[in-house]
Amino acid sequence: MKFFNVKTVAETLEVIARQFAPVRQPVTLPLGEALGLVLAEDVISAEQVPHFSRSTVDGYAVRAKDTYGASDSLPAFLDIQGKIEMGKIAGLLLREGQAQAIPTGGMIPDGADSVVMIEHVEEVGDLLNVFRQVSPGENMIRAGDDVQTGELVMAAGQRLRPQDLGVLAAIGKTSVSVYPRPIVAILSTGDEIVPSDKQELAPGEIRDINSMTIGAAARACGAEVIEGGIVQDDFDAFFSRAQELFQQADLLLLSGGSSVGTRDYTERVMQSLGDPGVLVHGVSIKPGKPTILAKAGEKPIMGLPGHPASALIIFHLFTAPLIAQLEGVLPSHLDKRIMARISRNIPSAVGRSDYVRVKLEKRGEEWWAQPVFGKSGLISTLVKSDGMVEIAANKEGIMEGEFVRVHLFH
Numbered sequence: 001m002k003f004f005n006v007k008t009v010a011e012t013l014e015v016i017a018r019q020f021a022p023v024r025q026p027v028t029l030p031l032g033e034a035l036g037l038v039l040a041e042d043v044i045s046a047e048q049v050p051h052f053s054r055s056t057v058d059g060y061a062v063r064a065k066d067t068y069g070a071s072d073s074l075p076a077f078l079d080i081q082g083k084i085e086m087g088k089i090a091g092l093l094l095r096e097g098q099a100q101a102i103p104t105g106g107m108i109p110d111g112a113d114s115v116v117m118i119e120h121v122e123e124v125g126d127l128l129n130v131f132r133q134v135s136p137g138e139n140m141i142r143a144g145d146d147v148q149t150g151e152l153v154m155a156a157g158q159r160l161r162p163q164d165l166g167v168l169a170a171i172g173k174t175s176v177s178v179y180p181r182p183i184v185a186i187l188s189t190g191d192e193i194v195p196s197d198k199q200e201l202a203p204g205e206i207r208d209i210n211s212m213t214i215g216a217a218a219r220a221c222g223a224e225v226i227e228g229g230i231v232q233d234d235f236d237a238f239f240s241r242a243q244e245l246f247q248q249a250d251l252l253l254l255s256g257g258s259s260v261g262t263r264d265y266t267e268r269v270m271q272s273l274g275d276p277g278v279l280v281h282g283v284s285i286k287p288g289k290p291t292i293l294a295k296a297g298e299k300p301i302m303g304l305p306g307h308p309a310s311a312l313i314i315f316h317l318f319t320a321p322l323i324a325q326l327e328g329v330l331p332s333h334l335d336k337r338i339m340a341r342i343s344r345n346i347p348s349a350v351g352r353s354d355y356v357r358v359k360l361e362k363r364g365e366e367w368w369a370q371p372v373f374g375k376s377g378l379i380s381t382l383v384k385s386d387g388m389v390e391i392a393a394n395k396e397g398i399m400e401g402e403f404v405r406v407h408l409f410h
């Protein structure tokens with residue numbers, strides 16, 4: 001009786017999670033070449049970002065206290081003490097009752113703790129009329145708000161997204177240790193399978209679909225692909241080609257011959273490539289039941305069912321997470337969903353679409369989306385986030401526990 005030891009999908013995913021890790025040693029690459037690759041080191045910042053407290057608006061640096069109670073009818077009056085130049089040290093100490101003109105991004109002078117926007121003041125000679133009060137910290141980013149010295153900015157196992165490269169740039173890191181792209185070799189089997197560029201098909205011949213779909217899917221996962229071509233249903237030819245590809249690759253994918261017919265050599269070939277051999281043959285799933293997973297040395301080999309839709313579905317379910325693990329992603333980082341519950345009430349103005357950055361967190365069986373608040377000048381808020389949630393323009397907000405769709409960042 002074949003297929004006697006069929007595993008469930010969850011059991012198969014667990015075997016994958018437990019058995020496989022990157023095959024090759026990490027490499028150090030310049031930041032610009034690291035997008036999409038997975039960090040092989042923990043990154044701890046040796047600096048604070050920003051380096052200095054700076055304004056997020058065009059306006060006047062002030063002491064918040066000096067503006068308290070200011071309104072259109074009763075402005076506060078402050079002495080203008082010059083102008084802060086962009087990219088220069090704000091040299092002058094700001095004293096009580098004073099204001100200094102400051103551009104967006106300008107350095108907050110010592111003594112100041114907030115910035116009044118230009119829209120809310122009027123200059124009359126050397127005198128500044130302030131029509132709005134500000135609170136300490138308003139309209140500015142403090143030194144270290146984005147990243148603190150000694151902070152763990154990113155942990156090994158994280159796939160580098162554009163915002164992650166941005167933070168690395170911000171802390172002055174020029175290169176990172178990452179896992180190289182895994183090399184995936186694909187070999188199609190079957191006497192009836194012919195290359196897809198064959199124009200005239202003989203009766204019974206089938207153009208090779210799986211090399212194309214599976215190769216493209218593996219590339220989309222970040223792998224480098226070796227197209228191994230097609231072998232006939234002959235054990236010796238199949239084994240020698242499989243062995244050749246296995247040596248060049250980090251993962252060997254075999255298409256077809258995974259079932260239990262007399263010419264289905266795939267399992268024997270996989271078993272013959274080395275110990276420990278076949279880990280799974282048969283998964284309780286439709287389509288894709290004859291799926292095979294094996295390990296030779298530290299490397300995985302997968303036998304995908306020949307039917308093209310089955311092969312691609314099995315790829316998405318099992319091969320994609322396997323490739324991610326070979327890329328260095330930790331298994332615990334893989335299982336992300338699109339729907340989650342929001343962890344607290346978030347108000348929002350009607351007539352405006354709000355995008356709230358969120359971090360996903362698993363509570364029992366459910367995903368919860370935890371808002372990551374912060375000014376849009378802070379790149380680290382995006383590093384801490386897994387995605388964002390839209391609060392539609394017609395909504396006054398979302399309530400704690402409400403289901404939201406999380407748009408995952410790549």
Ligand SMILES: Nc1nc2c(c(=O)[nH]1)N[C@H]1C(S)=C(S)[C@@H](COP(=O)(O)OP(=O)(O)OC[C@H]3O[C@@H](n4cnc5c(N)ncnc54)[C@H](O)[C@@H]3O)O[C@H]1N2
Pocket residue numbers: 188189190192193206207208209210211255256257258259260264287288289290304305306307308310
């Ligand atoms: N007695 C049983 N027979 C079968 C079972 C079963 O449980 N008991 N499972 C069936 C299921 S489900 C599938 S799926 C297939 C998988 O079989 P194989 O992996 O051995 O695939 P092949 O027989 O080689 O091919 C199946 C089908 O797909 C075509 N094919 C194969 N490779 C390609 C390719 N590269 N491009 C396009 N088309 C391809 C092939 O010509 C066949 O028509 O087993 C069932 N049998």
Ligand code: MOO
Pocket residue numbers: 285286287288289290305307310311
């Ligand atoms: O399970 Mo098969 O993959 O139905 O065609």
